[in-house]
Amino acid sequence: MEIVVCVKQVVDTEAEKKLLAPDWRLDRQSVENVLNPYDEYAVEEAVRLKEAHGGEVTVLCMGPEDAQSAVRKALAMGADRALMVTDPALAGSDTQGTALALSGALAGLTYDLVILGIMSTDAQTGQLPSALGDILDLPVLTALNMMKFEDGSLTVHRQTDQGYVAYGCGLPAVCSVVKGINEPRYPSLKGIMGAKKKPLETKDLAELGVDTARVGGAGALTKVLSTTAPPPRKAGQKIEDDGTAAQRIVEFLAGEKII
Amino acid sequence: MTVYKAPLRDIRFILKELVHAEQLVDLPGYEEATPDQIDFVLEELAGVCQELLFPLNQSGDEEGCHYEDGVVTTPAGFKEAYAKYVEAGWPAMACDPEYDGMGLPKTVRLLAEEMLSSANLAFSVYPLLTTGAYTAIFKHGTDELKRAYLPRMVEGSWSGTMCLTEAHCGTDLGLVRTRAIPQDDGSYRVTGSKIFISSGEHDFTENIIHLVLARLPDAPSGTRGISLFLVPKFLVNEDGSLGERNGVVCGGIEKKMGVSGSSTCVLNFDDAVGHLVGEPNRGMSHMFTMMNAARLGVGMQGLGLAEVAYQNARAYAKERLQGRALREPRYPEREADPLIVHPDVRRMLLTMRANTEGARALAGWVGLNLDLAEHHPDPAVREEAGDLVDLLTPVVKSYFTDHGFLATNLAVQIHGGHGYIRETGVEQFVRDARIAQIWEGANGVQGLDLVGRKLGMHNGRLLRRFFHPVAAYLEAHQNDPLLGEFVAPLAKAFGRLQQATARIAQQGLRDPDEAAAVSSDYLRLFALVALGYMWVQMAEISLERLGIGSSGESRVNGGQATADAAAASVGDPKDVPFYQGKIACARFYFQKLLPETSSLFAVIMAGAAPVMALGDEGF
Numbered sequence: 001m002e003i004v005v006c007v008k009q010v011v012d013t014e015a016e017k018k019l020l021a022p023d024w025r026l027d028r029q030s031v032e033n034v035l036n037p038y039d040e041y042a043v044e045e046a047v048r049l050k051e052a053h054g055g056e057v058t059v060l061c062m063g064p065e066d067a068q069s070a071v072r073k074a075l076a077m078g079a080d081r082a083l084m085v086t087d088p089a090l091a092g093s094d095t096q097g098t099a100l101a102l103s104g105a106l107a108g109l110t111y112d113l114v115i116l117g118i119m120s121t122d123a124q125t126g127q128l129p130s131a132l133g134d135i136l137d138l139p140v141l142t143a144l145n146m147m148k149f150e151d152g153s154l155t156v157h158r159q160t161d162q163g164y165v166a167y168g169c170g171l172p173a174v175c176s177v178v179k180g181i182n183e184p185r186y187p188s189l190k191g192i193m194g195a196k197k198k199p200l201e202t203k204d205l206a207e208l209g210v211d212t213a214r215v216g217g218a219g220a221l222t223k224v225l226s227t228t229a230p231p232p233r234k235a236g237q238k239i240e241d242d243g244t245a246a247q248r249i250v251e252f253l254a255g256e257k258i259i
Numbered sequence: 260m261t262v263y264k265a266p267l268r269d270i271r272f273i274l275k276e277l278v279h280a281e282q283l284v285d286l287p288g289y290e291e292a293t294p295d296q297i298d299f300v301l302e303e304l305a306g307v308c309q310e311l312l313f314p315l316n317q318s319g320d321e322e323g324c325h326y327e328d329g330v331v332t333t334p335a336g337f338k339e340a341y342a343k344y345v346e347a348g349w350p351a352m353a354c355d356p357e358y359d360g361m362g363l364p365k366t367v368r369l370l371a372e373e374m375l376s377s378a379n380l381a382f383s384v385y386p387l388l389t390t391g392a393y394t395a396i397f398k399h400g401t402d403e404l405k406r407a408y409l410p411r412m413v414e415g416s417w418s419g420t421m422c423l424t425e426a427h428c429g430t431d432l433g434l435v436r437t438r439a440i441p442q443d444d445g446s447y448r449v450t451g452s453k454i455f456i457s458s459g460e461h462d463f464t465e466n467i468i469h470l471v472l473a474r475l476p477d478a479p480s481g482t483r484g485i486s487l488f489l490v491p492k493f494l495v496n497e498d499g500s501l502g503e504r505n506g507v508v509c510g511g512i513e514k515k516m517g518v519s520g521s522s523t524c525v526l527n528f529d530d531a532v533g534h535l536v537g538e539p540n541r542g543m544s545h546m547f548t549m550m551n552a553a554r555l556g557v558g559m560q561g562l563g564l565a566e567v568a569y570q571n572a573r574a575y576a577k578e579r580l581q582g583r584a585l586r587e588p589r590y591p592e593r594e595a596d597p598l599i600v601h602p603d604v605r606r607m608l609l610t611m612r613a614n615t616e617g618a619r620a621l622a623g624w625v626g627l628n629l630d631l632a633e634h635h636p637d638p639a640v641r642e643e644a645g646d647l648v649d650l651l652t653p654v655v656k657s658y659f660t661d662h663g664f665l666a667t668n669l670a671v672q673i674h675g676g677h678g679y680i681r682e683t684g685v686e687q688f689v690r691d692a693r694i695a696q697i698w699e700g701a702n703g704v705q706g707l708d709l710v711g712r713k714l715g716m717h718n719g720r721l722l723r724r725f726f727h728p729v730a731a732y733l734e735a736h737q738n739d740p741l742l743g744e745f746v747a748p749l750a751k752a753f754g755r756l757q758q759a760t761a762r763i764a765q766q767g768l769r770d771p772d773e774a775a776a777v778s779s780d781y782l783r784l785f786a787l788v789a790l791g792y793m794w795v796q797m798a799e800i801s802l803e804r805l806g807i808g809s810s811g812e813s814r815v816n817g818g819q820a821t822a823d824a825a826a827a828s829v830g831d832p833k834d835v836p837f838y839q840g841k842i843a844c845a846r847f848y849f850q851k852l853l854p855e856t857s858s859l860f861a862v863i864m865a866g867a868a869p870v871m872a873l874g875d876e877g878f
Contacts, residue, residue, distance in 0.1 A: 014264075029831070029832060029833070030832050030833045031833065069299075072299065073303075076299070076303065185346070185347070186303065186306065186307050186311070186343060186346075186347040187303050187347065188346070188347045188348045189300070189347060189348035189349055189351060189352060189361050190348055190361070192296075192299055192300055192303050193291060193296065193300070193361060195299070196295070196296065196299075
């Protein structure tokens with residue numbers, strides 16, 4: 001089974017994030033960048049499927065040259081090769097631009113399955129799997145917490161608030177996975193040392209035949225008008241125990257619809 | 260809740276800019292150790308430390324190890340974490356590729372040991388002991404022993420121990436009573452009792468390989484009659500499978516001040532099958548080939564605890580609102596100012612940080628020389644590097660671990676009452692740090708090693724390996740106006756170190772007590788100068804990177820070093836505060852910490868008399 005995993009480099013979750021005027025793009029220069037944590041689940045699932053059914057895992061990443069470190073982590077975890085889509089024209093792309101660039105890259109790859117993380121921790125749109133499925137005209141299954149491949153078809157569980165819905169699907173397909181579908185492995189030392197020897201190809205938009213007018217800030221269908229920081233967190237509520245504390249905590253939790 | 264993030268930025272600075280670790284890749288056997296690869300390895304290990312090991316640190320301390328009927332159970336989560344650590348292949352890091360090791364430089368392992376110690380010292384002891392045992396077998400074992408035992412130890416599925424101490428002897432191993440009787444088949448039967456054996460029994464691995472100091476029947480008395488034996492917990496069959504249980508049983512574990520997640524065992528050997536490692540009666544010297552590496556590792560334990568203590572103290576000092584800055588409120592919109600505004604809190608934080616970063620730099624330098632000593636094609640370079648490592652090993656062990664204890668105490672102090680209660684988690688750092696001053700040779704013994712063995716070795720050749728580069732640096736920069744503020748105090752301290760060395764050499768020949776009575780003070784003086792040598796270079800690099808020329812001018816625009824100019828010079832804006840911090844810390848070091856050399860000098864010059872005058876019965 002040939003699998004492509006789409007990954008993104010994002011700003012470290014713990015870093016203090018800054019949005020820069022005039023177009024409110026995230027300042028990625030002044031902080032550490034890492035492999036999108038949700039993508040680790042996608043990479044892990046792809047590597048497990050490969051280990052069970054054979055084939056190869058290709059990492060596909062759109063981003064600046066510097067995003068190679070995120071790609072290398074995916075390779076260290078067990079992916080076999082990588083394709084980077086790097087082009088200055090891509091800066092400021094929204095979901096459509098990203099989907100066009102990635103689908104352009106996918107057109108040149110052989111795959112049975114495309115796996116993504118549920119969303120990136122920075123933009124958090126979660127739209128990319130659907131956008132890719134639309135452009136590629138493939139079935140899309142999102143928010144999966146279980147994937148099984150048997151007799152040429154895929155059985156998956158789609159996570160919902162109440163439980164899960166089971167789906168069956170033929171290949172090829174586009175899937176996104178949630179945190180908890182697996183426990184991503186720590187890259188092995190062998191994997192880390194070997195990651196650099198794995199093939200890593202970089203292509204720009206011209207090579208992929210993607211129209212530069214439809215990507216980047218210029219081609220974006222959406223525009224960020226302004227941003228506002230969330231209001232500061234309110235101080236917590238202290239309950240002194242005068243004998244009724246337990247009752248008041250229960251009432252509080254019930255009031256918040258937690259219990 | 261405690262916090263920890265591996266100091267990768269600082270490590271990168273030390274490796275790339277200070278010690279130029281890119282030269283490692285030119286050494287035979289280290290072809291793959293490019294700066295990029297080393298970065299990647301340390302980054303991923305940082306993830307393991309932060310996400311896997313650190314969350315078990317406090318719970319492991321609370322729970323400790325359990326003992327029942329010879330079986331030791333480690334704290335909840337430890338066994339699973341070890342399995343993941345092994346699965347990812349970390350035990351193989353710096354082991355020889357011939358036995359399935361990854362052959363990474365010792366520099367990397369040393370810095371890795373700091374991170375592991377910060378994250379979870381108790382856990383880190385298990386793999387550290389395996390590394391020690393691996394090294395002794397690798398250096399002195401027969402090919403047969405190596406083939407039979409090393410691959411599984413490198414893999415981590417078997418662990419190792421070092422069995423030295425007995426109830427009546429710790430520092431003085433010449434008194435060892437455990438005996439080994441030769442058998443017709445070339446093996447030995449080992450009988451005796453060992454105490455304080457770290458990782459002596461646990462539930463991590465299917466087999467444990469004990470390295471045991473014992474006496475042969477005809478052995479001379481004292482340390483020249485001690486041999487080294489390999490005694491597995493389970494005998495190993497010809498085909499590598501595990502056979503019968505050997506005659507070694509854990510008789511109990513100790514309750515300790517700290518590192519309670521690390522099992523400290525009584526091991527009883529009763530007619531246990533053992534194999535001689537190396538030559539008969541040469542056990543002490545064989546043990547010492549790995550002991551030096553282990554001492555550097557213990558130094559890194561002190562450093563690791565100092566680092567994690569600093570990170571927690573810094574976080575607390577920034578968020579805890581208490582009192583007001585004396586001149587005027589610095590954060591008037593808040594209920595009070597955070598602790599960080601208070602000069603005495605800053606003093607404590609900077610004391611921790613300047614020592615920690617200086618020590619880490621020294622570790623990087625020693626690590627690089629470890630690798631040069633083992634891998635450089637030129638024997639002269641190997642000798643020089645080896646000399647420097649030998650000389651600085653007691654300094655690293657003793658000063659780093661003393662600093663670990665002092666820094667963890669300062670972290671408690673900054674936390675106030677919250678630091679003293681268990682829940683906060685910082686008092687654990689103090690208790691854990693304490694052992695590093697004791698094991699692998701108590702710190703007093705390190706002082707004796709420095710003055711009694713290392714100073715005089717090869718007619719002072721080891722000493723020259725350190726004195727010469729320092730003297731050359733001072734001479735080359737004596738008229739540098741930009742570095743004057745650092746070079747002048749370092750030159751003064753270095754002069755005192757030279758004078759103190761001469762005194763100890765002269766007086767010590769006449770009366771060994773003269774050297775011994777000041778050995779700890781001398782080691783500390785030595786360490787302060789060594790860290791000063793690191794700090795002056797770090798300041799030089801940082802000034803250069805910020806584009807600051809002499810008299811504070813910017814080399815970029817000829818004017819004041821504006822923020823923009825600094826950013827332009829450094830290239831990456833997030834690096835500006837890093838280098839500015841380095842310079843501020845260097846100033847703190849030279850003005851606030853290095854002056855301790857004055858009092859140490861006075862103490863050393865006062866000699867042995869004040870220490871020795873009182874008769875034993877007078878105490």
